[in-house]
Amino acid sequence: MNHHQLEKDIEHLEHVISHISAEDRIPLSYWRNRIDSVSGAALVPSQATRIKRLNAALSALERRQKA
Template identity: 85%
Template sequence: MNHLQLEKDIQHLENVITHISAEDRIPLSYWRNRINSVSGAALMPAQANRVKRLNAALAALEDRQKA
């Protein structure tokens, strides 16, 4: 994945994750797969920290869905 596409993907995920809920029509598993695909790329340290925050935010949503 090229650097510009990776940055766009992270930005998109940052925007979306703050606005979704477990009840949205797009399942959380879709967003988990998107975050996992970004996580597998070669990340700069700042990007890796952003992806960690995305993982944590999505994990909190997943936990709420299970409860």
């Protein structure tokens, strides 16, 4: 994945994850797969930090969904 596409994907995920809920029509598993696919790319340190934040935010939503 090229650097520009990777950056666009991370930006999109940051926007979406900050606006979704556990009851959203797109399942959280879809967003988990998207984050995991971006996580597998070669990330610079700042991108890795942003992915960690996305993982934490999505994990919190997943925990709320199970509760």
